[in-house]
Amino acid sequence: MIKIILNNKPVELDVDPQMPLLYALRDELKLTGTKFGCGAGQCGACTVHVNGVAMRSCITPVSAIAEQAITTIEGLADNNGKLGDSAVQVAWREFKVPQCGYCQSGQMMSAAALLKAIPLPTDEQIIEHMQGNICRCGTYKRIKAAIKSAATRVSENKSSATASLSTNTINNPNGVEIFDARQFAHKKQGA
Amino acid sequence: MNSIENVSRRGFLKVAGITSGTFVLGMNLPLSNAQAKLATSALNHELNFFVSIASDSMVTLVCHRSEMGQGIRTSVPQIIAEELEADWQKVSVVQAKADSKYGSQGTAGSASIRNHFTSIRQIGAVAREMLEQAAANIWQVEQASVKAEKHFVIHTATGEKISFGELASHAAKLTPPESKTVKLKNNADFSLIGKDVKLVDLDNIVAGKAQYAQDIQLPDMLIATIVRPPVVGGKVLSFDASEALKIKGVVDVIALKPRSIPVTTNPLSGVAVLANNTWAALEGRKKLKIKWQHGDKAFHNSSEFSKKLAKQVNQQGETVAKKGDVYNHQYNNKNTVEATYTVPYINHSPMETPAATAIVNGKKCTIWAGTQNPQWAKGNVARELGLAKDEQDNIELNVTLMGGAFGRKSKADFIIEAVELAKASKRPVKVIWSREDDIQHGFYHSISANYCKAELTDNGSADYWLSRNAYPPIGWLWNAEAKTPSDAQLALGFGDIPFALNNLSIEKHAVDSFVRPGWVRSVACINNGFALGSFVDELAVKAKVPTRQMWLNLLGDDRHVDPNENGFKYSNYDLDLTAHPIDTKRMKSLINLISDKAKVEQKLPDNQGWGISFLRSFGSFVAAATKVEVVNNKVTVLEMHTAVDCGIVVTPDRVKAQMEGAMVFGLSIALMGEISVEEGKVQQSNFHDSPVTRMNQVPEMHVHIVESDAPPGGIGEPGVPPVAPSITNAIYHASKTRIRDLPVNKVFSV
Numbered sequence: 037m038i039k040i041i042l043n044n045k046p047v048e049l050d051v052d053p054q055m056p057l058l059y060a061l062r063d064e065l066k067l068t069g070t071k072f073g074c075g076a077g078q079c080g081a082c083t084v085h086v087n088g089v090a091m092r093s094c095i096t097p098v099s100a101i102a103e104q105a106i107t108t109i110e111g112l113a114d115n116n117g118k119l120g121d122s123a124v125q126v127a128w129r130e131f132k133v134p135q136c137g138y139c140q141s142g143q144m145m146s147a148a149a150l151l152k153a154i155p156l157p158t159d160e161q162i163i164e165h166m167q168g169n170i171c172r173c174g175t176y177k178r179i180k181a182a183i184k185s186a187a188t189r190v191s192e193n194k195s196s197a198t199a200s201l202s203t204n205t206i207n208n209p210n211g212v213e214i215f216d217a218r219q220f221a222h223k224k225q226g227a
Numbered sequence: 228m229n230s231i232e233n234v235s236r237r238g239f240l241k242v243a244g245i246t247s248g249t250f251v252l253g254m255n256l257p258l259s260n261a262q263a264k265l266a267t268s269a270l271n272h273e274l275n276f277f278v279s280i281a282s283d284s285m286v287t288l289v290c291h292r293s294e295m296g297q298g299i300r301t302s303v304p305q306i307i308a309e310e311l312e313a314d315w316q317k318v319s320v321v322q323a324k325a326d327s328k329y330g331s332q333g334t335a336g337s338a339s340i341r342n343h344f345t346s347i348r349q350i351g352a353v354a355r356e357m358l359e360q361a362a363a364n365i366w367q368v369e370q371a372s373v374k375a376e377k378h379f380v381i382h383t384a385t386g387e388k389i390s391f392g393e394l395a396s397h398a399a400k401l402t403p404p405e406s407k408t409v410k411l412k413n414n415a416d417f418s419l420i421g422k423d424v425k426l427v428d429l430d431n432i433v434a435g436k437a438q439y440a441q442d443i444q445l446p447d448m449l450i451a452t453i454v455r456p457p458v459v460g461g462k463v464l465s466f467d468a469s470e471a472l473k474i475k476g477v478v479d480v481i482a483l484k485p486r487s488i489p490v491t492t493n494p495l496s497g498v499a500v501l502a503n504n505t506w507a508a509l510e511g512r513k514k515l516k517i518k519w520q521h522g523d524k525a526f527h528n529s530s531e532f533s534k535k536l537a538k539q540v541n542q543q544g545e546t547v548a549k550k551g552d553v554y555n556h557q558y559n560n561k562n563t564v565e566a567t568y569t570v571p572y573i574n575h576s577p578m579e580t581p582a583a584t585a586i587v588n589g590k591k592c593t594i595w596a597g598t599q600n601p602q603w604a605k606g607n608v609a610r611e612l613g614l615a616k617d618e619q620d621n622i623e624l625n626v627t628l629m630g631g632a633f634g635r636k637s638k639a640d641f642i643i644e645a646v647e648l649a650k651a652s653k654r655p656v657k658v659i660w661s662r663e664d665d666i667q668h669g670f671y672h673s674i675s676a677n678y679c680k681a682e683l684t685d686n687g688s689a690d691y692w693l694s695r696n697a698y699p700p701i702g703w704l705w706n707a708e709a710k711t712p713s714d715a716q717l718a719l720g721f722g723d724i725p726f727a728l729n730n731l732s733i734e735k736h737a738v739d740s741f742v743r744p745g746w747v748r749s750v751a752c753i754n755n756g757f758a759l760g761s762f763v764d765e766l767a768v769k770a771k772v773p774t775r776q777m778w779l780n781l782l783g784d785d786r787h788v789d790p791n792e793n794g795f796k797y798s799n800y801d802l803d804l805t806a807h808p809i810d811t812k813r814m815k816s817l818i819n820l821i822s823d824k825a826k827v828e829q830k831l832p833d834n835q836g837w838g839i840s841f842l843r844s845f846g847s848f849v850a851a852a853t854k855v856e857v858v859n860n861k862v863t864v865l866e867m868h869t870a871v872d873c874g875i876v877v878t879p880d881r882v883k884a885q886m887e888g889a890m891v892f893g894l895s896i897a898l899m900g901e902i903s904v905e906e907g908k909v910q911q912s913n914f915h916d917s918p919v920t921r922m923n924q925v926p927e928m929h930v931h932i933v934e935s936d937a938p939p940g941g942i943g944e945p946g947v948p949p950v951a952p953s954i955t956n957a958i959y960h961a962s963k964t965r966i967r968d969l970p971v972n973k974v975f976s977v
């Protein structure tokens with residue numbers, strides 16, 4: 037039995053420890069927002085956050101993430117808001133980024149992790165960080181624009197945003213969408 | 228969500244369903260009351276399947292076409308709502324199942340709007356007239372004195388109004404007017420068409436809640452992965468499943484039934500591992516031991532084959548179209564350009580690999596699949612299950628969103644696989660293709676060679692034009708003897724050369740087939756458009772004029788071109804040639820537009836160059852311009868433009884999105900698109916060796932949409948063909964290296 041903190045809730049997984057997290061999420065937990073694209077770490081469709089950092093769930097065995105905090109697209113939104121209300125998601129809607137939409141969970145998870153690490157990324161930093169995510173429909177231009185817009189929106193809300201960045205606050209209402217669940221995980225463990 | 232809406236939607240889902248015994252009504256209704264009254268009229272009026280209005284005024288519209296990212300689930304309802312005078316805020320959309328009562332559901336050939344614009348408008352207009360009639364009856368006035376506006380019908384004289392919701396039950400009792408007689412709006416009065424409305428699936432996609440074929444979950448469901456014959460036409464000689472069955476979670480290993488050539492759109496056969504979860508299925512698959520008999524396609528080698536095709540097109544072929552005489556002419560070498568172009572096999576690689584889920588229970592079968600062609604798939608499944616024609620409705624085929632398709636999901640092979648395995652295992656089965664499966668067992672854009680020759684004329688144009696091509700025809704799927712493309716295939720940027728020429732010969736060649744050919748976004752326009760767009764640039768270089776000038780000179784006077792005059796049976800993408808003419812004026816203005824917008828004649832640094840190209844396809848006109856830099860043998864694409872004239876635009880932002888996507892798709896084709904085959908086996912396996920465009924390769928992009936009142940053309944495909952030649956032309960102007968054999972990464976790093 038492997039325990040993880042998934043989208044802020046403790047979850048137990050009774051699966052082969054070698055099973056990649058992607059299949060545990062999709063087949064066992066029926067959380068299908070995280071997508072399969074290549075199964076080989078090549079496309080980013082399966083991107084989730086492990087302790088706030090973007091990871092390819094298709095090549096991450098569940099044994100490697102025991103007791104860790106996992107965020108999927110279903111948990112990306114600010115927990116106080118409705119589903120889909122994180123800064124990245126708001127920007128994705130504003131720029132009508134998706135075409136087929138299939139890659140977009142992974143794109144948004146990667147983008148959110150980028151903005152957590154670099155609140156105001158340059159074009160080069162965006163490209164550097166996002167080139168692991170393939171969009172066969174070709175929405176890259178809008179992805180770039182949406183990331184910039186989300187970054188600007190967050191930085192304009194400076195006081196609370198930076199505060200949340202520095203303290204890794206869970207439930208930041210101002211849209212730095214990755215809560216750092218490490219703290220939460222530790223709390224749980226300690227309890 | 229309030230309960231009224233729920234009831235209405237349930238009712239509607241029922242009527243939008245597939246059981247033929249169910250009566251389908253236009254206006255939603257207390258089903259029980261309205262059903263009997265409308266029975267006759269609905270029978271005569273297929274349009275009524277599409278619109279439902281509940282007493283709370285919520286309108287539910289059916290989208291009968293399949294969504295693969297083009298936004299059709301927004302555009303079709305948007306057109307219906309326009310004519311219905313519905314308030315977009317009060318519209319919800321239901322996806323149609325596979326059912327012939329919807330008319331064509333085949334979502335391919337960029338056809339949804341260009342071929343069905345009028346009939347989709349009529350759906351809304353019929354419903355609107357019924358609402359107006361209902362209101363006129365209530366007020367006891369002439370129908371002409373009332374008009375629908377924003378979800379109400381208004382009595383123009385008094386300003387009195389009744390909501391659609393209040394009128395629904397009254398309208399439900401009326402006989403629908405003939406769709407051909409209803410009055411459609413004037414273009415000038417459009418309030419939704421041409422506007423960017425809220426996209427139907429956007430919120431769900433962004434929240435990670437959109438459901439694709441791979442996302443279907445059923446109780447007791449098994450997941451299947453299939454090892455297919457590495458060579459088309461190959462067979463399983465024997466297999467050993469003992470180790471695979473030891474994997475925890477593996478439930479069964481099933482040999483699919485053998486298939487033969489012609490391959491049609493059947494599965495390729497092979498051995499399936501069925502398991503409780505994907506991981507177990509994949510682990511089991513690794514342990515399978517299979518002995519194959521590869522069959523007679525095992526000698527195919529694509530790089531040799533490409534050379535063979537290139538040789539072939541340097542010979543005279545079979546005439547497709549002819550004018551004057553190019554063969555009794557002494558070409559002046561100084562003024563003659565001759566070139567052979569090749570394009571390799573190309574795969575679709577949709578982000579979501581093919582997937583389908585099926586339950587088979589005796590003669591009953593329920594399917595969930597991302598399919599571009601629901602009715603075709605249903606017919607295939609019926610045949611698979613041995614159902615008679617009148618038993619087809621035992622099959623319920625639910626159409627899911629597709630995570631991209633690009634032509635791949637027109638074919639039902641993966642759906643038949645799910646049905647075959649569900650039947651054999653007596654459990655619900657979801658078949659999921661791995662990325663390796665998708666890349667190695669696809670329906671590829673055919674490997675091809677094109678040849679062009681022409682002589683420059685004194686007036687800055689060219690004549691004595693020869694165009695030839697050779698590639699495995701898609702018809703081979705159904706007819707193993709097929710060796711040349713059909714006229715419809717040859718119409719794609721080949722038999723319809725629009726230039727003002729006095730002497731012309733267009734020729735095809737007979738070619739054998741070795742892998743499954745398929746329709747990849749813009750189909751033969753990929754290779755024909757590459758050849759044409761490259762060759763015009765080569766002519767311009769020879770003539771020492773800007774490429775824009777060569778296009779304009781070749782196109783000549785303003786006129787409507789009729790390829791039939793050259794003896795070619797031209798199908799014009801199934802569009803009427805009068806309504807959708809090959810209009811050289813529109814072509815020239817587009818070429819001028821792209822050249823001006825991109826400033827392609829500006830002076831550039833030495834290592835940089837602009838390239839332009841153009842193709843009319845699927846009823847739309849698209850020009851592309853690309854700026855590249857070539858330094859240290861590396862090509863960097865710096866800037867791209869497309870200009871599109873697709874007639875009336877329904878959803879401008881989605882037209883723009885399709886053009887952006889086409890540029891990225893074209894970049895993939897031009898720079899690195901290649902499936903190679905050795906000993907009959909595809910050599911690539913995943914994105915590491917079958918790369919597609921990534922963000923770091925995408926330049927600044929601009930889309931220019933021409934305003935037009937012309938009937939709408941297609942939009943999913945026409946953006947693609949001019950992109951690759953615009954890139955290779957730019958490379959020439961930057962580096963003086965002419966790329967005639969795609970992809971570019973054979974010569975330059977990209």
Ligand code: FES
Nearest residue numbers: 073074075080094
């Ligand atoms: S599915 Fe994980 S990177 Fe492609």
Ligand code: FES
Nearest residue numbers: 136137139171173
């Ligand atoms: S939106 Fe279709 S793959 Fe990205």
